[in-house]
Amino acid sequence: MSGELVKLLSDLKEPEALVFVEKALGDGVDPMDLLGEAKEGMSIVGQRFASDEYFIPDLVFSGVIFKRIVQILEPHLKKAEEAERLGKVIIGTVAGDIHDIGKDLVVFMLDANGFEVFDLGIDVPVQKFVDTIKETGSTVVGLSGFLTLAFQSMKDTVDAINKTGLRDNVKIMIGGGQID
Amino acid sequence: MEKKWEEMSAEKKREARFQTWLSPKDHEGNDLRFQSSESEATYKASVIRFKDAVLMEKIPDRVPIFPIGTFMQTDVYGVTPYECMYDYGKLLSTNKRFLEDYKPDYYASPAFIGSGKILEILDFKQYKWPGHGVTKQSGYQCVEGEYMKAEDYPALIDDPSDFWLRTWMPRVFGALEPLTNLAPLPWLWEIVAVSGLSVPWGIPPVQNALKALMEAGNEAMAWHQQIEAFDMEVRGMGFPTVMGGAAKAPYDILADTLRGTRGIMTDLYRQPDMVLKAMERILPLQIKQGVGMATMGGNPMVFIPMHKGADGFMSDEQFRTYYWPQLKALILGLASEGCMPFLFCEGSFNTRLEYLKELPKASSFWIFDRTDMAKVKEMIGDTLCIGGNVPAGLILTGTPEQMKAYCKNLIDVAGKGGGYIMATGTGMDQGKSDTLHAMIDFTKEYGVYK
Numbered sequence: 001m002s003g004e005l006v007k008l009l010s011d012l013k014e015p016e017a018l019v020f021v022e023k024a025l026g027d028g029v030d031p032m033d034l035l036g037e038a039k040e041g042m043s044i045v046g047q048r049f050a051s052d053e054y055f056i057p058d059l060v061f062s063g064v065i066f067k068r069i070v071q072i073l074e075p076h077l078k079k080a081e082e083a084e085r086l087g088k089v090i091i092g093t094v095a096g097d098i099h100d101i102g103k104d105l106v107v108f109m110l111d112a113n114g115f116e117v118f119d120l121g122i123d124v125p126v127q128k129f130v131d132t133i134k135e136t137g138s139t140v141v142g143l144s145g146f147l148t149l150a151f152q153s154m155k156d157t158v159d160a161i162n163k164t165g166l167r168d169n170v171k172i173m174i175g176g177g178q179i180d
Numbered sequence: 181m182e183k184k185w186e187e188m189s190a191e192k193k194r195e196a197r198f199q200t201w202l203s204p205k206d207h208e209g210n211d212l213r214f215q216s217s218e219s220e221a222t223y224k225a226s227v228i229r230f231k232d233a234v235l236m237e238k239i240p241d242r243v244p245i246f247p248i249g250t251f252m253q254t255d256v257y258g259v260t261p262y263e264c265m266y267d268y269g270k271l272l273s274t275n276k277r278f279l280e281d282y283k284p285d286y287y288a289s290p291a292f293i294g295s296g297k298i299l300e301i302l303d304f305k306q307y308k309w310p311g312h313g314v315t316k317q318s319g320y321q322c323v324e325g326e327y328m329k330a331e332d333y334p335a336l337i338d339d340p341s342d343f344w345l346r347t348w349m350p351r352v353f354g355a356l357e358p359l360t361n362l363a364p365l366p367w368l369w370e371i372v373a374v375s376g377l378s379v380p381w382g383i384p385p386v387q388n389a390l391k392a393l394m395e396a397g398n399e400a401m402a403w404h405q406q407i408e409a410f411d412m413e414v415r416g417m418g419f420p421t422v423m424g425g426a427a428k429a430p431y432d433i434l435a436d437t438l439r440g441t442r443g444i445m446t447d448l449y450r451q452p453d454m455v456l457k458a459m460e461r462i463l464p465l466q467i468k469q470g471v472g473m474a475t476m477g478g479n480p481m482v483f484i485p486m487h488k489g490a491d492g493f494m495s496d497e498q499f500r501t502y503y504w505p506q507l508k509a510l511i512l513g514l515a516s517e518g519c520m521p522f523l524f525c526e527g528s529f530n531t532r533l534e535y536l537k538e539l540p541k542a543s544s545f546w547i548f549d550r551t552d553m554a555k556v557k558e559m560i561g562d563t564l565c566i567g568g569n570v571p572a573g574l575i576l577t578g579t580p581e582q583m584k585a586y587c588k589n590l591i592d593v594a595g596k597g598g599g600y601i602m603a604t605g606t607g608m609d610q611g612k613s614d615t616l617h618a619m620i621d622f623t624k625e626y627g628v629y630k
Contacts, residue, residue, distance in 0.1 A: 055498070056445065057449075057493070057498065061446055064446055096314060096318045097321070147609060148572045148573075148576055148609050148610050149609060151573070177527065
């Protein structure tokens with residue numbers, strides 16, 4: 001692995017990264033290796049975000065580049081080669097709230113870093129979270145919300161998880177604009 | 181504000197605008213009749229308090245109090261956002277009741293709530309509103325989208341009004357989709373063009389769009405009449421509003437209104453020059469809007485809600501390239517016309533404070549949400565009035581004691597020596613009676629400058 005794609009993606013060099021991928025495929029490089037490099041690049045983007053070197057636009061744009069790389073690689077990848085996942089995470093924007101930018105970034109970074117993510121989308125009813133925990137056996141649940149009304153929806157969701165006796169099996173994380 | 185306006189200094193213009201705010205008119209242009217001499221005295225004292233706080237020439241009698249809410253004022257009485265957007269009478273009577281019960285110094289205009297009926301007539305797609313995409317208990321929420329496409333920059337830059345009319349409006353309002361059939365308005369010149377260019381107005385779908393506009397206009401007249409009557413009534417009761425005009429940072433017009441959050445963030449890498457050129461076109465339009473609305477509203481304040489320049493939403497370099505120069509020009513442009521820009525910093529602005537030091541004294545005032553107020557006071561407290569920082573979470577989940585302690589600290593630290601406004605840092609959709617009362621009553625008592 002040359003590591004060049006890692007650098008191109010983590011430095012957000014879109015045209016160069018895409019040209020590199022096309023060329024590498026033509027040269028017979030294993031698409032799984034390229035995907036691995038792209039993921040490594042995303043991981044560096046995540047680290048730079050954590051250390052305040054990168055900001056939300058950098059995350060969003062890295063996602064755009066990553067998706068385009070995956071689009072190029074996809075026809076060349078065999079399904080069976082999908083790497084083993086680190087764990088399962090359920091995530092969604094709680095009932096009454098339709099904000100998704102923050103949630104989508106978290107979903108994307110979790111996915112790129114090897115987690116299996118069940119993204120329930122926006123305005124997710126309480127029961128849907130409960131059902132998905134039962135269906136998937138996931139041990140992590142992420143509740144996103146931007147509005148103040150999300151406080152109540154988050155509380156309702158946690159209460160419902162409590163009631164079904166699943167609370168001890170899962171860690172719940174919350175996030176969003178008004179969370180402190 | 182008649183003759184010689186152009187020749188007046190910015191300071192004189194500002195004073196004239198404050199005088200207009202101090203002496204409100206009724207809808208016929210006569211001096212507003214106050215309910216009593218006490219209500220007149222309360223109104224004037226509140227305006228002067230605000231003026232003293234923002235101009236920073238003297239310490240006000242006490243900290244001004246402005247709990248900024250959208251649906252909060254009605255939520256505390258169990259009236260839903262849906263009812264507010266469809267039953268104007270209920271919206272306004274409940275807002276009035278809030279003022280009577282809570283007695284803040286200023287009122288947040290219920291005009292910001294808008295009419296759900298108008299949105300339905302126009303088939304508005306950029307937001308979901310109570311009962312229309314979100315529950316009747318939820319406030320309105322923006323639907324992220326690229327209402328302007330990546331390739332639309334040349335059209336926007338070439339002629340913003342034309343872009344708005346024939347591209348943006350048809351995308352954002354389903355009922356106005358046929359406006360794409362119109363010809364550019366400047367094609368209309370002299371007799372030879374009149375007949376040909378009248379054709380688009382006859383196309384049946386265009387006529388339907390025009391009918392929708394007329395229907396929306398009729399509804400807007402009914403809505404506005406009631407809002408105006410409310411404004412007159414509550415001003416007569418002694419409550420001024422702090423909303424004159426409104427404008428937005430040019431970057432936020434692109435990021436919120438036109439390209440959407442993801443769109444603009446991609447443009448920063450793929451077509452940064454276009455972003456800059458577009459903002460150059462948008463800036464003078466925003467200054468004109470702010471000044472025009474402030475003049476119409478008889479109030480110097482120009483509300484500027486800010487979103488995509490907050491901490492984390494861009495790097496320092498991006499802020500200094502794409503957000504700050506244009507925002508600063510907007511602030512200075514408004515101030516030169518005697519307006520008082522009201523910067524509403526949602527999220528946090530900790531990493532941006534250094535830039536605010538570039539602004540002349542009393543050229544604007546800044547309401548913060550989650551920014552460190554001690555740091556704010558230290559960095560810009562000598563030149564700019566600051567305010568806000570009462571957290572939404574504290575109002576909704578705190579106790580009155582916690583609220584009092586929080587407000588005490590704000591008054592002690594940020595309110596020291598004047599130049600501070602007690603306010604929520606976000607437009608509240610919901611409220612809680614005990615903490616709200618604590619915020620207002622405690623500040624009235626403890627916030628007195630001796």
